[in-house]
Amino acid sequence: MRMTRRKALSLLGAGAGLPFLPVPGLMTPARAQAGGWHHGLSLFGDLKYGPDFKHFDYVDPDAPKGGRLRMATYQPFDSLNVVPPRGSVAPGVGLIYDSLMTSSLDEVSTEYGLVADGAEIADDISWVTYRLREGGRWHDGEPITPADVLFSFDALKTHHPLYHHYYQNVVKAEQTGDREVTFTFDQTGNRELPNIVGQITVLPKHYWDGKDAKGNPRDITKTTLDVPLGSGAYRIKQVIPGRTIVYERVPDYWGAELPVNIGRNNLDEIRYEVYRDLQVAFEAFKADALDFFVEATSKNWVSGYDFPAVKRGDVVQEAFPQMSRATGRLQAWVFNLRRKKFQDRRVRRAFNLALDFETMNETFFYGLYERIDSYFDGTELAATGVPEGLELEILEKVRDKVPEALFTEPYENPVGGSPKAVRRNLREALKLLEEAGWVVKNRRLVNAETGEPFTVQFLSDDPRSERTVGFYKKNLERLGMDVSLRVVDSSQYQNRLRSFDFDIISVVKLQSLSPGNEQRNYWGSESADVPGSDNEMGIKNPAVDYLIDRIIYAENREELVAATHALDRVLLWNDYVVPQWISGEIWTARWNRYSHPDPLPEYSFGFPSIWWYDKDKAAAIGGEG
Secondary structure, eight states: OOBOHHHHHHHHHTTTTOOOSOOBTTBOOOOOOOSSEESEEESSSSOSSOTTOOSOTTSOTTOOOOOEEEEEESSOOOBOOSSSSSSOBOTTGGGGOOBSEEEOSSSSSEEEESSEEEEEEOTTSSEEEEEEOTTOBOTTSOBOOHHHHHHHHHHHHHHOHHHHHHTTTEEEEEEEETTEEEEEESSSOOTTHHHHHTTOBOOOHHHHTSBOTTSOBOOTTSOOOSOOOOOSSEEEEEEETTTEEEEEEOTTOTTTTSTTTTTOOOOSEEEEEEOSOHHHHHHHHHTTSOSEEEOOOHHHHHHSOOSHHHHHTSEEEEEEEOTHHHHOEEEEEEEOTTSGGGOSHHHHHHHHHHOOHHHHHHHHSTTOOEEOOOTTBTSTTSOOSSOOHHHHHHHHTTGGGSOGGGGTSOOOOOOOSSHHHHHHHHHHHHHHHHHTTEEEETTEEEETTTOOBOEEEEEESOTTHHHHHHHHHHHHHHTTOEEEEEEOOHHHHHHHHHTTOOSEEEEEEEOOSSOOTHHHHHHOGGGTTSTTOSOTTOOOOHHHHHHHHHHHTOSSHHHHHHHHHHHHHHHHHTTOEEEOEEOSEEEEEEESOEEOOSSOOTTOOOTTTTOEEOHHHHHHHOSOO
């Protein structure tokens, strides 16, 4: 998933746990289990829930239905069509759709049938067949058919670069029975392919083949604010372009009584309001114009919740474990390697040496953050120490293509925190820059051969980045660089990202405990020059390509973990990014009108999908709610 820091917070602020268009690496793939029909698939062994399970353990099957929820999002939207990569899709639009399979929140890498009631996989994993459940229907009453599944697959693979790479090894999709769709692969043994196919969001072919209210043919390749047809637990009730979108629960939702849906989708109405400024949104929350707020700044979390509603107990602060323990997370400033000045690894390392995270953490973050030191931070997939065992065997295959030091030295971020440490790091940075052909003349860093000054621009769509970039900028300027920050609106930012028109940006990538085909889109050479791909850096590294394939074709968990450690290590030692920071918690606040199951599932706090509106609590505090 490509996100700026701001967009990641927007996703959470718009409701962590909501269904949405599956994103590679965020919905974890499951293991191919050959032989007969399976109601669910798991990467890590047996499924927790058998074929006759009644509901997930972490839900309250008797949770009441009703009430509304008001949330903020920070990106204006201009489209309700999830297929084209252009435009900004409205938050929560995935609520209106169902997928073939859906994941469990108390297991890692599992999927159970939703639109499909079963999957059958070839012994050599050369194909998978999904059988559609009887009774599935669209909101207009039409049945969900194999034609819809084939249409959805073709639309996503053809018209969205992310899914083009994600599904590139699925070479044929066809109807093979009244309710069956078979996907054929161009290879065998790719254990992930059957399951990422199961993540497909199913779109209505008959709707997109029809005409709009003006009599014009609909076009799945274009952005639109026409309300689309869905099949999910919610439908769109109201749209104010760029400002507001409201979803209402479908009272006769076809899948309401499925085991995977019992105890879920409890709120009658979910409303998103667009706020361009985080502080304005916080003031709206304090004024009871929003019900739920994800706190994005440590300063506000520590000192901003002293208003009367908190003291009365009407507003509840609650911290939940960070989602990265189940997904892994990279948050970093990334370089555009398509620009010559960033193609030397020594230059990129100099940028990391210039970041004094320790002082920044104490000054800005109340010491609540830790430095990220892995592309899979927070999981067992993060590389540590020096390579050994199977990981070392794998790395030996690319020894001539990777930095030699990674075989003998652990990767470490530079440590600042004191004037002495900062001076030491800056001296090392200047040495690396000089080795790379950049020297300081008249207090400016210039190219030793051409005299060209070293200029760098940070691009962002978040005004709050002024604080952190401003702090970072001072040390970069001490190296002689000409540094600027440009903050643009979301539309311009997205356009510039698609065309790779930037020096440095900030991204957040959520990973998976079972990485696979999505890694090609993140770091693979083939995606480097595809507009809109998630390989923002433009990495073209044969060692990385080899290691991605070792992950995809790993025959067991041990090999998967070893190959991922190797990939993580190679990415880190190439200094493609300057790692940022993370808290171990998600900080939330809510007006005390909602309840949730206890305990919550292990890998998510499930908000708002398994929460419910509590009438007794709401009556006690009054207000809109």
